[in-house]
Amino acid sequence: MKITEIEIFAIRLPLHEPFVISYASYDDMPSIIVKLTTDTGYVGYGEAVADDHVTGESWEGTFAVLRHTLAPILLGENPSRFGKIHEMMDQAIYGVPTAKAALDMACFDAVGKAYGIPAYNLLGGRYHEKFPITHVLSIASPERMAQEAADRVASGYGSLKMKVGTNVAEDVERIQAVRERVGRKIAIRVDVNQGWVNSATTLQAMKQLENCDLDWLEQPVKADDIDAMVEIKSKIATPLMVDEGLRGVREMREIIAKRAADKVNIKLMKCGGMYPAMKLAHMAEMAGIECQVGSMVESSIGSAAGFHVAFSQKSMTSVELTGPLKFSKDVGNLYYDVPFIELNEKPGLGIDVDERALEELTVRKEKVTL
Structure with a gap:
């Protein structure tokens, strides 16, 4: 062939x-x-x-x-x-x-x-049976984000990922508003996308958020500032996730050596595809670091590829591949059974284009x- x-x-x-x-x-x-x-x-x-x-x-x-x-x-x-x-x-x-x-x-x-055979069988075989799907809240006013969060919880979601990072004071209000609206049983993850820039700003924000019971805090500082992640991790109780700061093997080695994160967000677009993602997941597993497959908001094609990696690797504990749910028209037919996704056993990526x-x-x- x-x-x-x-x-x-x-x-x-x-x-x-x-x-x-x-x-x-x-x-x-x-x-x-x-x-x-x-x-x-x-x-x-x-x-x-x-x-x-x-x-x-x-x-x-x-x-x-x-x-x-x-x-x-x-x-x-x-x-x-x-x-x-x-x-x-x-x-x-x-x-x-x-x-x-x-x-x-x-x-x-x-x-x-x-x-x-399904693509996950080319990556070591299926390990997980299903994953819960997290709804991603894009940045808006505290009131609007709280309302969207409540609506999504009512439709069956058990976890939310909040996008923040434009203004620290407003971000704190956004997070507090969502937590107050959805209650304590819903998992809330906060993704700053580097927007809090440095460790001092991040630590100030997290002090105000101590009572919000966050699942984890994702990439609050600039991508290349691994040392700032080390400092933050040593001073907060909330689990810390690296996203933009992890691209490939070099960054993963530094994260492991410095114990810079509790979790890492592996994205196929950052590391080069399914094969490199599998290798990063193996490195994380050996270091005792949990993994997530994240999204650049791909269609059914890219999202399905990410799911095949996630379902095949033991170190994967969460997925955030909800691009197809955000599109009014898609090029594929990846199926979601909200609030879960269960992959089929069709060969390849398992979707029709x-x-x-x-x-x-x-x-x-x-x-x-x-």
Whole structure:
């Protein structure tokens, strides 16, 4: 089996409502879909959702890298040689994990279909049976976030993730308002997306939030300031999670060595796909650190790939892959049984891609053939 064709689609996924986090507001989500075809007729899909603030990649740049650098070198290669595929991509270009993730996913999807097995069986087999789904609250006024939280709890959600990070005083009010509204039994996770910048600001905020019983605090400081995470972890009782500060093996080694976090958020777009994510999960497990598979707000394709990693790894204790629930139109049919998700046993990523919807949402496409 070898790769004979790779198609690249630049698309924009429409959101039900704007998604607001500390450093950006999205009216729709720019994404890139790759479609990989083998000489045996199997097709695999992958996805790249670039984030300039996290990996330094843009939507336009990722499309160009896929078209001119990465896709051409994979033509003629066996997609089941996951380690070799990544070595070739790493030798061709440094970094660009989002672009590499799209091709990585497409390989897992195609190979799973060829072998007739789910992608998680290519990652060690299924470990978890199901995961609870967490609703993500984008940044708004305290009153609006509290109301949305109450509405979601009423619909069955048992956990909430709050996006904050624009203003510390207002963030404290937001968190306190949501906790007061939903009560003590609902799990609340707080994601600052680097917005509190440094340890001093973070510690001041957390002192005011001591009575809020937070599940964990995620990435309050700048991504590269691992030492600030060490200081914060030593001075608060709330579990601390690294997100933007973890991209690949180098950062994971530093986090483990310095005991900089209780949890890590592994995202396929940050580390380069399913194969590197599996390796990071193994490192975390050996160090006794819990893992989560997080989201860059991907479609059913990228979200399904993340779920296959999460379901196959023992160290995974939570998932936050709710992109498809935020879109008014998607390119796939990943199924959620809120407040849980249970993967099917279909081969590959286990989803069907709607070619008509893909064409409708596409603003640019290219094809690379053998």
